Amino acid sequence: xxxxxxxxxxxxxxxxxxxxxxxxxxxxxxxxxxxxxxxxxxxxxxxxxxxxxxxxxxxxxxxxxxxxxxxxxxxxxxxxxxxxxxxxxxxxxxxxxxxxxxxxxxxxxxxxxxxxxxxxxxxxxxxxxxxxxxxxxxxxxxxxxxxxxxxxxxxxxxxxxxxxxxxxxxxxxxxxxxxxxxxxxxxxxxxxxxxxxxxxxxxxxxxxxxxxxxxxxxxxxxxxxxxxxxxxxxxxxxxxxxxxxxxxxxxxxxxxxxxxxxxxxxxxxx
Amino acid sequence: xxxxxxxxxxxxxxxxxxxxxxxxxxxxxxxxxxxxxxxxxxxxxxxxxxxxxxxxxxxxxxxxxxxxxxxxxxxxxxxxxxxxxxxxxxxxxxxxxxxxxxxxxxxxxxxxxxxxxxxxxxxxxxxxxxxxxxxxxxxxxxxxxxxxxxxxxxxxxxxxxxxxxxxxxxxxxxxxxxxxxxxxxxxxxxxxxxxxxxxxxxxxxxxxxxxxxxxxxxxxxxxxxxxxxxxxxxxxxxxxxxxxxxxxxxxxxxxxxxxxxxxxxxxxxx
Numbered sequence: 001x002x003x004x005x006x007x008x009x010x011x012x013x014x015x016x017x018x019x020x021x022x023x024x025x026x027x028x029x030x031x032x033x034x035x036x037x038x039x040x041x042x043x044x045x046x047x048x049x050x051x052x053x054x055x056x057x058x059x060x061x062x063x064x065x066x067x068x069x070x071x072x073x074x075x076x077x078x079x080x081x082x083x084x085x086x087x088x089x090x091x092x093x094x095x096x097x098x099x100x101x102x103x104x105x106x107x108x109x110x111x112x113x114x115x116x117x118x119x120x121x122x123x124x125x126x127x128x129x130x131x132x133x134x135x136x137x138x139x140x141x142x143x144x145x146x147x148x149x150x151x152x153x154x155x156x157x158x159x160x161x162x163x164x165x166x167x168x169x170x171x172x173x174x175x176x177x178x179x180x181x182x183x184x185x186x187x188x189x190x191x192x193x194x195x196x197x198x199x200x201x202x203x204x205x206x207x208x209x210x211x212x213x214x215x216x217x218x219x220x221x222x223x224x225x226x227x228x229x230x231x232x233x234x235x236x237x238x239x240x241x242x243x244x245x246x247x248x249x250x251x252x253x254x255x256x257x258x259x260x261x262x263x264x265x266x267x268x269x270x
Numbered sequence: 271x272x273x274x275x276x277x278x279x280x281x282x283x284x285x286x287x288x289x290x291x292x293x294x295x296x297x298x299x300x301x302x303x304x305x306x307x308x309x310x311x312x313x314x315x316x317x318x319x320x321x322x323x324x325x326x327x328x329x330x331x332x333x334x335x336x337x338x339x340x341x342x343x344x345x346x347x348x349x350x351x352x353x354x355x356x357x358x359x360x361x362x363x364x365x366x367x368x369x370x371x372x373x374x375x376x377x378x379x380x381x382x383x384x385x386x387x388x389x390x391x392x393x394x395x396x397x398x399x400x401x402x403x404x405x406x407x408x409x410x411x412x413x414x415x416x417x418x419x420x421x422x423x424x425x426x427x428x429x430x431x432x433x434x435x436x437x438x439x440x441x442x443x444x445x446x447x448x449x450x451x452x453x454x455x456x457x458x459x460x461x462x463x464x465x466x467x468x469x470x471x472x473x474x475x476x477x478x479x480x481x482x483x484x485x486x487x488x489x490x491x492x493x494x495x496x497x498x499x500x501x502x503x504x505x506x507x508x509x510x511x512x513x514x515x516x517x518x519x520x521x522x523x524x525x526x527x528x529x530x531x532x533x534x535x536x537x538x539x540x
Contacts, residue, residue: 010517010518013517013518014423014518014519015417015421017518017519017521018416018417018420018421018422018423018519018521019415019416019417019420021420021521022416022419022420023416034416036417052516052517052518053518055516121395121411122392122395122413124413125391125392140415140416141391141413141415142412142413142414142415142416142417143392143394143411143412143413144412144417145289145410145411145412146288146289146292146293146304146410146412147285147288147289147306147412147414147417149292150288150289150291150292151285151288152288153284153288153424154423154424156517233516233517236516236517236518237516237517238517239511239514241509241511244509246322246325246503246506246507247280247283247322247426247503247506247507247508248280248283248284248287248322248323248506249284249287249288251287251288251291
């Protein structure tokens with residue numbers, strides 16, 4: 001996994017759990033469907049992380065929409081209806097990259113408006129409006145965008161540890177003259193979770209996206225499997241709170257002052 | 271202030287600070303403008319809380335859009351441009367209730383699309399798209415929605431203490447037969463912050479919204495004053511982390527089992 005992912009995963013799982021409790025408390029008389037949009041244009045790892053919040057039958061999120069699964073409107077609506085009838089509400093995590101059966105992004109399916117303006121983006125409002133039009137349920141929606149990847153306040157302790165290790169390893173790679181490669185987290189055992197620092201060639205990883213394997217997505221396409229949960233769970237473990245000042249995280253600000261060049265050995269990226 | 275507000279305020283201030291660091295780190299070559307939409311249909315208290323993140327000249331958010339201030343497109347764009355030129359980026363907090371000079375919600379100004387469908391809502395994408403069209407800056411936007419009011423994981427310690435006190439007071443009011451009233455937080459001193467439990471008649475507070483006083487909004491209409499900061503700051507103080515299990519907040523679930531009625535004195539809401 002990539003450094004940073006564990007903390008995004010934790011943010012997404014925490015956020016959908018919290019919002020779902022909010023919806024559940026009002027569902028009888030108000031909002032019944034909540035849609036939360038997360039990043040992932042082609043791969044559904046972040047959406048899958050939302051599934052960690054659902055530990056017991058009926059827990060939110062009741063529906064996850066992955067970029068890897070073509071959107072099936074009828075099956076989706078049936079699933080939402082079923083959840084509302086069973087749980088009084090339905091919490092949905094949708095990946096920004098969800099597509100229809102023709103491979104077109106749902107967020108683009110609307111095309112342009114009457115003035116030829118491009119649609120303003122966001123698949124959450126489209127999913128929410130669909131639910132309203134077809135099932136009549138009152139909805140709310142959120143779009144996490146940068147909040148999910150910047151949320152150091154709810155970082156995973158495992159992820160923070162790995163991020164520091166990657167930084168240290170990268171500096172050592174540079175000092176050792178190893179270039180064209182980057183340090184990576186290598187999982188050596190699943191349960192208990194063990195990892196070590198490895199390396200990958202930039203040529204192998206740059207611009208390569210790893211999609212969710214089919215065995216990580218439940219058969220109906222709307223959730224994660226136990227195998228996926230076992231893979232993701234270790235990455236969100238532990239809390240690593242930043243220091244606070246005046247009620248706000250007191251983040252370090254780099255001065256970004258250029259320093260004299262130390263490495264004088266010429267190198268090319270191999 | 272209302273119980274719950276301090277925690278929403280803390281979430282909003284933390285979130286805009288974090289997202290702004292993200293944008294700042296990429297602004298030279300990528301996204302320059304980030305827009306975060308918060309709740310507040312008629313009153314800008316939550317948007318104002320975002321202003322707590324800006325402790326030093328140039329800090330995010332550089333622009334706040336309040337429902338109390340008619341949206342001035344020209345002044346807004348000039349302000350965004352100025353911020354991008356000075357800071358390389360601009361972080362904007364926009365209240366869902368921001369209106370144009372005719373008093374119309376910006377989120378509704380677009381009306382319906384080519385098919386007569388109502389617009390899907392969200393003022394953040396409208397503001398972001400305006401910036402793109404008029405200034406050409408690349409943007410990202412987020413809509414917090416329920417996440418902001420459900421985020422117990424980043425609750426303010428002051429707010430949690432007050433919420434418990436309000437709950438206890440409400441039970442005592444009921445036991446004492448005092449009805450038609452609710453407990454409220456009464457501020458008795460600003461610095462150091464002191465408060466006590468008071469009460470308000472429901473008839474006086476139900477359906478009444480308190481707008482931001484003019485002296486809390488900066489003269490240019492895009493920020494908060496020191497007076498506003500002094501009022502809001504105590505409400506976000508202190509962290510009150512929930513217990514965690516499996517990397518996620520372990521929230522109490524009520525069984526919602528009906529119990530026999532204890533209070534048998536008949537009463538009417540006065």
